[in-house]
Amino acid sequence: MQSRTPASRTGRPRSAAADTAILAATRAALVELGWSKLTLGDVATRAGVAKTTLYRRWAGKNELVVDAVAELFDELELPDRGTLAADIEGVVLQFAAILARPEAKSGLMAVVAESVRDDALRERIRASIVERQKRLVLEGRSRAQARGELPPEASPEEAARTVDLIFDIVAGAVVHRTLVSSEPADEEWVRGFTRVLLLGLAGAA
Amino acid sequence: MQSRTPASRTGRPRSAAADTAILAATRAALVELGWSKLTLGDVATRAGVAKTTLYRRWAGKNELVVDAVAELFDELELPDRGTLAADIEGVVLQFAAILARPEAKSGLMAVVAESVRDDALRERIRASIVERQKRLVLEGRSRAQARGELPPEASPEEAARTVDLIFDIVAGAVVHRTLVSSEPADEEWVRGFTRVLLLGLAGAA
Amino acid sequence: MQSRTPASRTGRPRSAAADTAILAATRAALVELGWSKLTLGDVATRAGVAKTTLYRRWAGKNELVVDAVAELFDELELPDRGTLAADIEGVVLQFAAILARPEAKSGLMAVVAESVRDDALRERIRASIVERQKRLVLEGRSRAQARGELPPEASPEEAARTVDLIFDIVAGAVVHRTLVSSEPADEEWVRGFTRVLLLGLAGAA
Amino acid sequence: MQSRTPASRTGRPRSAAADTAILAATRAALVELGWSKLTLGDVATRAGVAKTTLYRRWAGKNELVVDAVAELFDELELPDRGTLAADIEGVVLQFAAILARPEAKSGLMAVVAESVRDDALRERIRASIVERQKRLVLEGRSRAQARGELPPEASPEEAARTVDLIFDIVAGAVVHRTLVSSEPADEEWVRGFTRVLLLGLAGAA
DNA sequence: GTCTAATCGAGACGGTACGTCTCGTCTTCAC
DNA sequence: GTGAAGACGAGACGTACCGTCTCGATTAGAC
Numbered sequence: 033m034q035s036r037t038p039a040s041r042t043g044r045p046r047s048a049a050a051d052t053a054i055l056a057a058t059r060a061a062l063v064e065l066g067w068s069k070l071t072l073g074d075v076a077t078r079a080g081v082a083k084t085t086l087y088r089r090w091a092g093k094n095e096l097v098v099d100a101v102a103e104l105f106d107e108l109e110l111p112d113r114g115t116l117a118a119d120i121e122g123v124v125l126q127f128a129a130i131l132a133r134p135e136a137k138s139g140l141m142a143v144v145a146e147s148v149r150d151d152a153l154r155e156r157i158r159a160s161i162v163e164r165q166k167r168l169v170l171e172g173r174s175r176a177q178a179r180g181e182l183p184p185e186a187s188p189e190e191a192a193r194t195v196d197l198i199f200d201i202v203a204g205a206v207v208h209r210t211l212v213s214s215e216p217a218d219e220e221w222v223r224g225f226t227r228v229l230l231l232g233l234a235g236a237a
Numbered sequence: 238m239q240s241r242t243p244a245s246r247t248g249r250p251r252s253a254a255a256d257t258a259i260l261a262a263t264r265a266a267l268v269e270l271g272w273s274k275l276t277l278g279d280v281a282t283r284a285g286v287a288k289t290t291l292y293r294r295w296a297g298k299n300e301l302v303v304d305a306v307a308e309l310f311d312e313l314e315l316p317d318r319g320t321l322a323a324d325i326e327g328v329v330l331q332f333a334a335i336l337a338r339p340e341a342k343s344g345l346m347a348v349v350a351e352s353v354r355d356d357a358l359r360e361r362i363r364a365s366i367v368e369r370q371k372r373l374v375l376e377g378r379s380r381a382q383a384r385g386e387l388p389p390e391a392s393p394e395e396a397a398r399t400v401d402l403i404f405d406i407v408a409g410a411v412v413h414r415t416l417v418s419s420e421p422a423d424e425e426w427v428r429g430f431t432r433v434l435l436l437g438l439a440g441a442a
Numbered sequence: 443m444q445s446r447t448p449a450s451r452t453g454r455p456r457s458a459a460a461d462t463a464i465l466a467a468t469r470a471a472l473v474e475l476g477w478s479k480l481t482l483g484d485v486a487t488r489a490g491v492a493k494t495t496l497y498r499r500w501a502g503k504n505e506l507v508v509d510a511v512a513e514l515f516d517e518l519e520l521p522d523r524g525t526l527a528a529d530i531e532g533v534v535l536q537f538a539a540i541l542a543r544p545e546a547k548s549g550l551m552a553v554v555a556e557s558v559r560d561d562a563l564r565e566r567i568r569a570s571i572v573e574r575q576k577r578l579v580l581e582g583r584s585r586a587q588a589r590g591e592l593p594p595e596a597s598p599e600e601a602a603r604t605v606d607l608i609f610d611i612v613a614g615a616v617v618h619r620t621l622v623s624s625e626p627a628d629e630e631w632v633r634g635f636t637r638v639l640l641l642g643l644a645g646a647a
Numbered sequence: 648m649q650s651r652t653p654a655s656r657t658g659r660p661r662s663a664a665a666d667t668a669i670l671a672a673t674r675a676a677l678v679e680l681g682w683s684k685l686t687l688g689d690v691a692t693r694a695g696v697a698k699t700t701l702y703r704r705w706a707g708k709n710e711l712v713v714d715a716v717a718e719l720f721d722e723l724e725l726p727d728r729g730t731l732a733a734d735i736e737g738v739v740l741q742f743a744a745i746l747a748r749p750e751a752k753s754g755l756m757a758v759v760a761e762s763v764r765d766d767a768l769r770e771r772i773r774a775s776i777v778e779r780q781k782r783l784v785l786e787g788r789s790r791a792q793a794r795g796e797l798p799p800e801a802s803p804e805e806a807a808r809t810v811d812l813i814f815d816i817v818a819g820a821v822v823h824r825t826l827v828s829s830e831p832a833d834e835e836w837v838r839g840f841t842r843v844l845l846l847g848l849a850g851a852a
Numbered sequence: 853g854t855c856t857a858a859t860c861g862a863g864a865c866g867g868t869a870c871g872t873c874t875c876g877t878c879t880t881c882a883c
Numbered sequence: 884g885t886g887a888a889g890a891c892g893a894g895a896c897g898t899a900c901c902g903t904c905t906c907g908a909t910t911a912g913a914c
Binding site: 067116149194203205206207212213214221229231233234235236 | 271272273339342345346349350351352353354359362363367386387398399401402403405406408409412413414416420426429430433434435436437438439441
């Protein structure tokens with residue numbers, strides 16, 4: 033996760049339980065306090081761990097929260113519902129459900145905001161959250177192509193570009209709906225969104 | 238903006254120049270330091286103003302930054318380029334250009350993150366940024382309907398719902414592209430995005 | 443004491459009460475905890491003052507304790523008891539009484555130890571404790587000379603040298619008796635010490 | 648020294664070299680860093696030893712430093728120079744020379760200060776430093792009595808009292824001169840001090 | 853031309869969290 | 884069983900900002 037188990041062979045090994053406890057405590061603190069009032073000292077106390085232990089493993093609040101939040105998204109999956117529209121609706125609803133949880137809401141936008149001025153942090157977010165979930169788009173497209181709902185892509189470059197675009201549209205829309213508009217991304221909204229995504233503004237009307 | 242000029246009639250009036258200087262100093266500090274390292278003491282110093290003066294006018298960092306960032310979006314406009322696609326491309330490019338500026342990048346996501354746990358702040362953001370710019374969607378749709386590119390909406394409720402949806406999709410996609418994917422929302426990307434928005438995934442391929 | 447009231451005319455003035463409370467709290471903490479367990483955070487709490495207030499006025503633990511202890515010695519005086527021997531016994535007993543107080547015991551040797559590697563601290567100790575109390579030696583000698591118990595000194599340099607020597611002998615002996623030998627410098631001991639000081643080893647026997 | 652070689656017969660024996668290395672490292676650290684910045688972790692590193700090893704042999708910083716410093720004073724001796732005055736001058740100069748070394752300066756006063764609130768430490772200091780060096784006073788007096796410079800003492804109690812008094816005066820004066828007045832206890836000063844000690848204030852003038 | 857009251861600058865105030873340091877203990881592996 | 888290595892819980896360090904407060908010194912409108 034954060035340590036690459038570098039070289040040390042000797043000495044007391046790091047407690048694996050501490051990592052788990054710290055990440056859980058971080059999520060609990062996000063729920064109770066939100067990002068800006070979350071303090072590492074408090075997280076350490078909640079986890080039953082000394083501050084030093086925490087700092088030995090994470091560089092700071094940002095890195096810790098990225099790891100704590102990233103775990104939330106690993107439960108996403110793409111169940112086969114038979115049509116592209118249904119597949120999209122299903123995964124978007126799952127994504128919306130995760131984003132509706134206060135620990136995700138509180139933490140995610142905050143670390144994205146911090147990442148504006150911190151390249152390493154941005155890369156960490158990208159690697160542990162964004163790229164990790166693009167698998168869903170790839171799989172959905174494969175299925176749709178197998179069903180004949182989407183044509184095969186012209187070239188690998190074009191394919192990659194389209195995956196990125198779709199991810200930006202889907203993730204962006206759900207995040208904006210949830211956090212900025214502050215309205216629930218419920219079934220009705222997801223249906224409307226999916227119609228526009230598949231058919232376009234004109235076709236959806 | 239922030240003061241409702243409550244009741245006082247007598248006494249020394251507040252300096253109007255101070256407001257301007259403070260907002261400008263806030264943007265400058267956002268550019269140099271980013272959200273998390275921006276301090277109100279530093280903003281006050283930059284603006285040549287005492288901390289007291291600043292706190293007399295804004296409740297805190299969040300409110301100040303919302304006001305400082307909101308001004309950036311007022312320069313958006315919807316030039317008539319003849320077709321819906323061209324109109325959309327034009328305004329999305331403008332939006333992307335603003336979001337590319339460091340003071341917007343740094344500040345916007347941060348206040349959105351803060352707003353998760355602060356209703357008043359969320360309302361302030363909605364009123365002074367989101368709702369204010371929905372005019373662009375409304376105007377674009379009117380023009381498209383006048384040109385016959387879009388059908389008239391079925392009902393006022395449906396119309397409002399669609400405006401919100403489009404705004405979430407457009408703003409969300411540009412923000413995600415810019416801040417999370419950290420890639421430029423340049424002309425090529427905007428063209429691809431507009432095609433999907435108008436024609437849908439299938440139609441765009 | 444610690445601030446030379448430099449130049450500032452504007453701004454909120456420093457609370458004079460805080461100084462008093464902090465020095466008193468320092469002595470109380472010395473009594474309860476001793477030097478090595480005394481923490482500035484605790485002193486601040488005892489004084490009902492923020493840590494920042496304390497650090498704004500003193501550079502650290504050493505300087506604070508010097509000031510807190512120095513005040514103890516200001517109550518020393520040289521009552522006229524009629525003979526040089528009686529005068530010496532009187533002032534030595536007073537000095538011993540102060541040194542017997544735990545706040546003096548705990549603090550004094552510790553700051554002297556620190557001063558070994560800190561020129562500014564050594565100078566502060568010298569100015570606010572040592573030189574300040576040499577007045578007692580000077581006055582005692584004047585009286586003894588007026589009474590004819592001591593001859594007038596040969597030269598000013600010789601006079602200064604003798605004052606320093608006497609101070610080293612008197613202060614050193616009392617400190618060593620009290621802190622190192624850890625025996626009380628009571629009347630009997632003071633009588634013996636004074637006899638040696640006045641008559642020498644041979645004469646005293 | 649610190650271990651009473653309790654009972655263990657089996658297992659790997661403790662390295663004797665480690666003790667020597669640790670005490671030497673302690674003195675080196677005292678010279679470089681002084682008492683307050685000396686850390687046991689650093690001493691262990693300097694000695695090429697693990698912290699565990701150090702804590703197995705000494706209870707803490709205080710005890711370690713006492714042992715490290717005590718060794719310095721074992722080189723004191725009382726050469727027979729023919730007269731009491733010359734003998735005193737000789738040993739006082741030796742004592743001053745040791746006290747002038749930074750490891751003694753830094754460490755001695757600090758442990759004395761700590762001993763104010765730590766009976767075991769005070770006893771350790773007394774046993775390994777103070778009482779050990781009183782032999783010098785005893786021997787000096789014997790010689791002086793043999794030469795007829797000092798009368799035989801009236802009683803054993805009186806004798807012990809006088810030895811303690813002289814030790815407090817001599818050690819106290821040299822320490823005060825060196826550490827508090829921060830002036831060298833050089834030959835000239837020692838001559839003046841010895842004259843007062845032998846003849847008294849009046850006789851010395 | 854005062855009077856009056858809210859403003860302004862400056863900066864000290866009580867707090868809180870920071871990230872670092874050292875403490876003395878504990879846990880592992882190697883000898 | 885000792886030794887080096889190093890993680891551990893604990894807690895103080897000195898700093899930085901927070902948002903409030905107390906100052907004396909402007910300012911402008913009301914009288």
